[in-house]
Amino acid sequence: MKNFFELLKKDKKFVIGLMSGTSVDGIDAAIVEITGDGLETEVDLIAFETYPFPSGVSQRILALCQPDTGRVDDICEMNFYIGHLFAEAVKYILKKSGIHTNDIDLIGSHGQTIHHLPKETNTDHNLSRYPSTLQIGEPAVIAHETGIPTIADFRVADMAAGGQGAPLVSYIDYLLFCDSVKTIGLLNIGGIANLTVLPADGMFDSVCAADTGPGNMCIDAIITEITAGTERYDKAGQRAAQGTAHQPLIDEWLQHPFFQLPPPKTTGREMFGNTYAMKCLEACRKSGLSDNNSIATLTELTIQTIVNYIERFIAAQNPIDTLYVSGGGVHNRTIMQRLDELLADTSVEPVDNSGISADAKEAIAFAILANETLHGNAGNLPSATGASVRKVLGKFVCP
Numbered sequence: 001m002k003n004f005f006e007l008l009k010k011d012k013k014f015v016i017g018l019m020s021g022t023s024v025d026g027i028d029a030a031i032v033e034i035t036g037d038g039l040e041t042e043v044d045l046i047a048f049e050t051y052p053f054p055s056g057v058s059q060r061i062l063a064l065c066q067p068d069t070g071r072v073d074d075i076c077e078m079n080f081y082i083g084h085l086f087a088e089a090v091k092y093i094l095k096k097s098g099i100h101t102n103d104i105d106l107i108g109s110h111g112q113t114i115h116h117l118p119k120e121t122n123t124d125h126n127l128s129r130y131p132s133t134l135q136i137g138e139p140a141v142i143a144h145e146t147g148i149p150t151i152a153d154f155r156v157a158d159m160a161a162g163g164q165g166a167p168l169v170s171y172i173d174y175l176l177f178c179d180s181v182k183t184i185g186l187l188n189i190g191g192i193a194n195l196t197v198l199p200a201d202g203m204f205d206s207v208c209a210a211d212t213g214p215g216n217m218c219i220d221a222i223i224t225e226i227t228a229g230t231e232r233y234d235k236a237g238q239r240a241a242q243g244t245a246h247q248p249l250i251d252e253w254l255q256h257p258f259f260q261l262p263p264p265k266t267t268g269r270e271m272f273g274n275t276y277a278m279k280c281l282e283a284c285r286k287s288g289l290s291d292n293n294s295i296a297t298l299t300e301l302t303i304q305t306i307v308n309y310i311e312r313f314i315a316a317q318n319p320i321d322t323l324y325v326s327g328g329g330v331h332n333r334t335i336m337q338r339l340d341e342l343l344a345d346t347s348v349e350p351v352d353n354s355g356i357s358a359d360a361k362e363a364i365a366f367a368i369l370a371n372e373t374l375h376g377n378a379g380n381l382p383s384a385t386g387a388s389v390r391k392v393l394g395k396f397v398c399p
């Protein structure tokens, strides 16, 4: 087994970052070469793959996410099974890239979130208001099956310190993108959309981050419903482009309390999952909207919640010069075009323009977070998560 102290002495490490987001579309795996740590971190992407979930697994995970269908025996078993699938994702990327297991020093695994209850959450079923979050994909299984030391479960330490446990990527955004001249925004459009703003002053404490609301989650949910599962997302945003958004419904939806909250704030499937999306679809149908008009309306909700958040909470103090977009939403041309149109004074670009792959960015972030933990560096940004102190994140598992 690799000794953690030996690892620390290496100036170059090969780390695999693993991530499956709220879209539950597959496990993203990135192999990166990392030099240094903290502000000296340099990272090179060697390989990236998305390991698709075997048929039926996404649905099983989605069932775990909801209080009325998430049974404790299923959660127990799926924690191990998802751990096994994360290990398979590692084997898959190693095979595809021709890299040998022995060349990998460390794994950083985010796991699969099945529930996230930060402070502001107010779901009907909740009796206690103890903030909590649950990521499954047992790291002991990953470490055992791959033979590689694994660091996982990064969110809980931040939450134990009073934070939201998210967004964690903001710290990595700070390490990689901070600019002394320009204010940079990093918008990740996954199932949920989140934005990190790095003001041009380069100060650690002025980084501002939040989830803005749904990203692709509601769009995916209604397309799946409309097509009875034959389509699971709006490829390149084509259906939205063919439809027309119905603004009166969007205006109504924009009244949701989450959109009124200032940063930091986070959300998830508990608030904007299937139940929410089906209510929206029902409202679209009541208003007589066609399928594509409904998709256009939910797509526009994502767009306007991002833009409104920026206008309301960011623009006055820190007008964004460049907004780098990552996550699957970068492939939705309707979203990208509308953001560009509405954010007239901001250059809206895929993060690929900066040299970091939009699809791989989150997986890369968890590889870097693992490296930070290995070096004993704190990995949360209290200004982004609301935690009372900086924390070293994650739990080590030896193979």
Ligand SMILES: Nc1ncnc2c1ncn2[C@@H]1O[C@H](COP(=O)(O)OP(=O)(O)O)[C@@H](O)[C@H]1O
Binding pocket: 020, 021, 022, 023, 024, 025, 026, 189, 190, 191, 192, 216, 217, 220, 232, 233, 234, 235, 236, 237, 326, 327, 328, 329, 331, 332, 333, 362
């Ligand atoms: N070619 C595409 N066109 C439009 N949307 C896409 C495309 N590829 C991926 N997406 C969207 O991105 C989502 C996955 O994004 P991802 O960044 O992996 O999110 P998460 O982190 O929540 O898993 C898909 O569910 C889909 O909605």
Ligand SMILES: [Mg+2]
Binding pocket: 020, 021, 022, 023, 024, 025, 026, 028, 190
């Ligand atoms: Mg994904």
